[in-house]
Amino acid sequence: GNSVTQxxxxxxxxxxxxxxxxxxxxxxxxxxxxxxxxxxxxxxxxLLKATxxxxxxxxxxxEATYRKETTSFHLEKGSVQVSxxxxxxxxxxxxxNNRKLIWGLGTSLAVNP
Amino acid sequence: DAGVTxxxxxxxxxxxxxxxxxxxxxxxHDTVSWYQQALGQxxxxxxxxxxxxxxxxxxxxxxxxxxxxxxxxxxxNVNALLLGDSALYLCAxxxxxxxxxxxxxxxxxxLSVL
Numbered sequence: 001g002n003s004v005t006q007x008x009x010x011x012x013x014x015x016x017x018x019x020x021x022x023x024x025x026x027x028x029x030x031x032x033x034x035x036x037x038x039x040x041x042x043x044x045x046x047l048l049k050a051t052x053x054x055x056x057x058x059x060x061x062x063e064a065t066y067r068k069e070t071t072s073f074h075l076e077k078g079s080v081q082v083s084x085x086x087x088x089x090x091x092x093x094x095x096x097n098n099r100k101l102i103w104g105l106g107t108s109l110a111v112n113p
Numbered sequence: 114d115a116g117v118t119x120x121x122x123x124x125x126x127x128x129x130x131x132x133x134x135x136x137x138x139x140x141x142h143d144t145v146s147w148y149q150q151a152l153g154q155x156x157x158x159x160x161x162x163x164x165x166x167x168x169x170x171x172x173x174x175x176x177x178x179x180x181x182x183x184x185x186x187x188x189x190n191v192n193a194l195l196l197g198d199s200a201l202y203l204c205a206x207x208x209x210x211x212x213x214x215x216x217x218x219x220x221x222x223x224l225s226v227l
Contacts, residue, residue: 030215
């Protein structure tokens with residue numbers, strides 16, 4: 001079945017450091033891929049998405065590229081801020097009419113000033 | 114424009130009791146999905162409702178049931194509560210058939226079973 005594997009946290013960085021959170025997936029066909037963010041005390045929010053191979057999703061300085069050849073969707077940001085401290089989830093939605101999202105375990109990011 | 118709203122925000126129950134959680138979708142959305150998020154874990158899909166019917170279900174026992182009303186709001190019911198049911202329950206809404214696959218999540222209901 002479909003699955004998502006996400007790098008374990010917690011990740012602790014200093015402000016302005018470069019961020020990479022790895023995400024790989026297993027799926028049949030061509031799934032859609034997502035990164036969601038959960039700020040402390042808040043609900044999940046869609047950060048970015050990509051729906052086909054080689055698509056690059058981007059938002060708020062974050063980017064992720066859908067790599068079919070390596071079945072990856074790594075999240076990157078060139079310069080993190082304290083306000084980026086949150087838990088980040090990689091998720092997959094299977095092809096076709098399957099509307100169920102499959103989630104990674106989440107990676108906690110703490111950015112220190 | 115109100116987003117997804119869930120009630121209550123927190124709930125404490127004892128083993129064996131029953132609980133009902135409520136969700137109002139974002140305005141214009143007609144599909145509601147429920148997820149269970151245990152501490153330190155990613156959300157697990159429970160089921161999805163559209164047109165007042167359960168359209169898809171995850172690997173949850175029959176103790177978990179739901180309902181969708183004509184105004185698209187939804188309820189999640191859990192019977193015979195177990196300690197392991199303690200989790201954050203998230204509701205997400207979307208528009209069926211839309212090209213936008215974006216889910217909007219509520220802030221969740223934190224359920225504690227003692």
